[in-house]
Amino acid sequence: MKRVTFEKRAKISNDVMNYIYKYIDTNINIDELCLELKISKFHLHRIFKEEFGKNIYESIKSIRLEKAANLLITNRYSTITDIAKMTGYSSQTSFLRSFKQRFLMTPKEWKNGGYKEYSNKIVEKISTNSQAIDFSNIEPSIVKMPEIKGYYIRHKGYDKSIKKTWQKLQTWIYTNDIKEYKQMALHHDNPIITPLEDCQYIAIVVLEDKEKASLDFLLPSLIIPKGVYAKFSLSGKYGDVIKLIQWVYHTWLIESGYETTPNPSYTIYHKNHFLSDDGEFILDYYLPIRYV
Structure with missing residues (x-):
C-alpha cells in the first residue's frame, strides 16, 4: 500500500471515530457522514472494518452502551430514560435489552452497585500495585x-x-x-x-x-x-x-x-x-x- 493511500485511509477511519464520539448522543446518520467525508458508503464501511476490526454500527452500539454505563454511575439525578436519550437511544426498550446483553445485568442493577464488582475486575488486571491508594486528600x-x-x-x-x-x-x-x-x-x-x-x-x-x-x-x-x-x-x-x-x-x-x-x-x-x-x-x- 502506498504511503499516501495509507495516510488517507487512516485519516478517514479516525475522522469517522471522532465523529461518532462527538455525536454519540444523536441519531448518527451514516449517509450524512459519507457526504461530509466525500466517500461512498461501501468504501467507508470497508475501510473502517479493516482499521478497527468491527463495523461502524457495532462501534456505535458499543460506545453508546459504555457512555450509558458511565452516566448511570455518576448522574444520580438522571433517570434511566434520561440516560438512554443522552446516549442516542430513541427507544428505552431497545436500550434495556442492549444494556443487559452487554453487561449481564439491568441498568437498574448496575446503577444500584453492580458496577463495582465489574470495574474491580478490570482494575485488578492492570494495576501492579495491589495496595489500595488513599485519594481522599486530593482536592480538585x-x-x-x-x-x-x-x-x-x-x-x-x-x-x-x-x-x-x-x-x-x-x-x-x-x-x-x-x-x-x-x-x-x-x-x-x-x-x-x-x-x-x-x-x-x-x-x-x-x-x-x-x-x-x-x-x-x-x-x-x-x-x-x-x-x-x-x-x-x-x-x-x-x-x-x-x-x-x-x-x-x-x-x-x-x-x-x-x-x-x-x-x-x-x-x-x-x-x-x-x-x-x-x-x-x-x-x-x-x-x-x-x-x-
Whole structure:
C-alpha cells in the first residue's frame, strides 16, 4: 500500500471515530457522514472494518452502551430514560435489552452497585500495585478549559504497549524539531468500564509554538472540546492512574453533587511514565462536569 493511500485511509477511519464520539448522543446518520467525508458508503464501511476490526454500527452500539454505563454511575439525578436519550437511544426498550446483553445485568442493577464488582475486575488486571491508594486528600480544582487542538496517534488497548505509541510521537516531535509542546491523553473510553483490550487511548501532542502550529503536518489532528472540568493532580507509577479514575467516578463524583457529561476526560502529562526512565508520572486529570 502506498504511503499516501495509507495516510488517507487512516485519516478517514479516525475522522469517522471522532465523529461518532462527538455525536454519540444523536441519531448518527451514516449517509450524512459519507457526504461530509466525500466517500461512498461501501468504501467507508470497508475501510473502517479493516482499521478497527468491527463495523461502524457495532462501534456505535458499543460506545453508546459504555457512555450509558458511565452516566448511570455518576448522574444520580438522571433517570434511566434520561440516560438512554443522552446516549442516542430513541427507544428505552431497545436500550434495556442492549444494556443487559452487554453487561449481564439491568441498568437498574448496575446503577444500584453492580458496577463495582465489574470495574474491580478490570482494575485488578492492570494495576501492579495491589495496595489500595488513599485519594481522599486530593482536592480538585474546578477550571474552565478552552478548546485544545492536538496531533495524535490512536492506540487500541489500555496497557503497557501504549509506550510504543508514545515513542512514535516522540520520534515525530524530534523529526519536526518541535521544542514547545504538551503531551496529553484523551480517554474516549472509561477504562474502568470498557474491557482494557478495547479501550481507545488517544496519545496527543499539543503545539505551543504558534509558527509550528500553523504548519501542515501529516499526523491527524483533533479538537478537544472546551468546558468546565474538575482537575485532579497526581504523581505515581503505571497502574495508579486507573485507580485514580475509579476513585473519581465511583467516590468523588457521587459525593460531590456534580454530574459528568458525554464529553471525554483527558490527561495532561508534566512527566510521562511511558517515556520517563524511572517509569513514574506527574499529571493532571481533567473530568468534564456540570452542576445540576
